Amino acid sequence: MRYLSTRGHADRKQFCEILLEGLAPDGGLYLPESYPQLDAARLQALRQVWQSRGYAGLAFEVLSLYIDDIPAADLKALCEKTYTEAVFGTPQIVPLKPLQAAGHARPEMFLEALSNGPTLAFKDMAMQLLGNLFEYELARRGEELNILGATSGDTGSAAEYAMRGKAGVRVFMTSPNGRMSPFQQAQMFSLLDENIHNIAIDGVFDDCQDIVKAVSNDLDFKRQYKIGTVNSINWARLLAQVVYYFAGYFQATQSNDQKVSFTVPSGNFGNVCAGHVARMMGLPIDRLVVATNENDVLDEFFRTGVYRVRGTADTHETSSPSMDISKASNFERFVFDLLERDGDQTKAIFGEGLSRQGFFDLSGDPRFAQAATTYGFDSGRSTHADRLQTIQQVFAAYGMMIDTHTADGVKVAKEHLNPQVPMIVLETALPIKFASTIVEALGREPVRPPQFEGIEQLPKRVQVMPADVAQIKSYIAQHCD
Numbered sequence: 037m038r039y040l041s042t043r044g045h046a047d048r049k050q051f052c053e054i055l056l057e058g059l060a061p062d063g064g065l066y067l068p069e070s071y072p073q074l075d076a077a078r079l080q081a082l083r084q085v086w087q088s089r090g091y092a093g094l095a096f097e098v099l100s101l102y103i104d105d106i107p108a109a110d111l112k113a114l115c116e117k118t119y120t121e122a123v124f125g126t127p128q129i130v131p132l133k134p135l136q137a138a139g140h141a142r143p144e145m146f147l148e149a150l151s152n153g154p155t156l157a158f159k160d161m162a163m164q165l166l167g168n169l170f171e172y173e174l175a176r177r178g179e180e181l182n183i184l185g186a187t188s189g190d191t192g193s194a195a196e197y198a199m200r201g202k203a204g205v206r207v208f209m210t211s212p213n214g215r216m217s218p219f220q221q222a223q224m225f226s227l228l229d230e231n232i233h234n235i236a237i238d239g240v241f242d243d244c245q246d247i248v249k250a251v252s253n254d255l256d257f258k259r260q261y262k263i264g265t266v267n268s269i270n271w272a273r274l275l276a277q278v279v280y281y282f283a284g285y286f287q288a289t290q291s292n293d294q295k296v297s298f299t300v301p302s303g304n305f306g307n308v309c310a311g312h313v314a315r316m317m318g319l320p321i322d323r324l325v326v327a328t329n330e331n332d333v334l335d336e337f338f339r340t341g342v343y344r345v346r347g348t349a350d351t352h353e354t355s356s357p358s359m360d361i362s363k364a365s366n367f368e369r370f371v372f373d374l375l376e377r378d379g380d381q382t383k384a385i386f387g388e389g390l391s392r393q394g395f396f397d398l399s400g401d402p403r404f405a406q407a408a409t410t411y412g413f414d415s416g417r418s419t420h421a422d423r424l425q426t427i428q429q430v431f432a433a434y435g436m437m438i439d440t441h442t443a444d445g446v447k448v449a450k451e452h453l454n455p456q457v458p459m460i461v462l463e464t465a466l467p468i469k470f471a472s473t474i475v476e477a478l479g480r481e482p483v484r485p486p487q488f489e490g491i492e493q494l495p496k497r498v499q500v501m502p503a504d505v506a507q508i509k510s511y512i513a514q515h516c517d
């Protein structure tokens with residue numbers, strides 16, 4: 037398997053070459069040259085793997101279709117080390133939870149539990165594997181990597197929990213001082229591992245991102261200190277997410293003649309793009325429903341064919357904050373497929389065109405008109421009021437507390453139900469992470485998993501610093517030997 041850039045660059049690379057890279061040299065995103073196709077026999081074999089060898093076995097089989105530069109025995113060991121009951125809380129790793137009222141023959145829908153990893157959000161599903169892949173590949177090369185990131189919550193803590201204690205990797209994670217939820221701060225800052233550096237910046241999230249950009253743009257510094265990232269455009273993260281679409285499908289169906297639909301709470305389009313990849317491989321997915329919050333860049337595109345990047349003033353701070361985006365950084369991958377993999381056209385609309393105009397318009401393109409049929413996409417949006425109401429309804433009808441992002445998914449899923457096709461909503465976080473909105477909706481505190489009792493009282497390790505690039509650089513330099 038070789039990987040290409042969505043912007044048409046001539047290079048073809050192997051998996052481990054792009055594992056530690058961000059963008060392709062032409063600014064595009066990496067995708068496999070083609071999606072491996074699963075015929076009926078292979079899909080049946082995967083169902084049997086799921087039944088006999090569970091999630092780790094399934095992950096190994098799916099990843100093997102895309103990774104041919106890690107020996108099979110090593111890849112298998114990496115999957116088995118990553119997807120354990122000890123780390124993800126259940127033997128199934130991603131169990132389905134039916135939303136089914138008493139006296140009803142069928143569930144209204146299912147939640148697929150992706151949020152029982154160390155940081156209680158679905159990003160652990162991919163990041164835990166990435167931590168083990170990084171450690172493996174860096175050791176093989178005899179190299180080191182210093183991950184520099186900016187976070188407003190979920191990504192940073194998932195990265196830190198994945199990289200803690202890993203040989204060859206250090207994490208320098210900036211976050212806006214005092215602006216994450218108390219639970220999220222406690223999660224991150226209570227990590228005392230020597231290779232994890234929490235840097236609380238006096239400023240807002242944009243200041244943190246600007247610092248990361250400034251440091252990464254200093255190519256000499258970047259090379260000398262081996263600076264890398266783990267952001268959501270990383271292909272390995274996306275690939276790891278493909279696996280749970282298979283696991284969800286096998287749990288919701290008895291045979292491969294059946295179809296299911298998925299609704300995915302979406303921000304940067306990473307999660308649902310993994311669903312697109314699974315569908316392109318031949319997994320019998322009927323609809324892929326993209327659920328956004330008030331930041332509805334993606335819903336607007338699927339409704340109108342216009343992709344319009346939002347300015348800062350137009351980007352809302354919402355109660356599902358991990359979906360507060362101004363543009364969707366993985367969206368280019370889908371558009372490349374939609375444009376029948378025309379790298380020149382993808383480059384034209386996402387490169388200069390987008391920076392100059394702030395939007396592109398595919399409404400007149402017949403391929404856009406066909407997109408809902410060809411690729412199965414639907415979309416919808418949810419607001420704060422919808423979120424509260426959905427959290428209340430699910431609690432009243434099913435006795436289950438759901439988080440704000442998952443609530444956006446359930447709200448939009450309800451608008452796309454088909455009695456013939458089971459609907460699976462991806463549960464992207466647990467309610468404890470966003471306690472204040474749960475209290476607003478239900479008048480009571482969310483359930484706290486036992487291992488998180490009292491984490492606010494644990495000792496903290498965090499360095500508060502001004503939003504000053506030079507000082508951050510010198511902090512990194514000092515902590516790199």
Ligand SMILES: *Cc1c(COP(=O)(O)O)cnc(C)c1O
Nearest residue numbers: 190302303304305306307358464
């Ligand atoms: C990151 C995140 C999302 C959005 O996922 P994308 O892959 O960016 O679309 C949704 N919900 C939660 C809780 C998240 O952390």
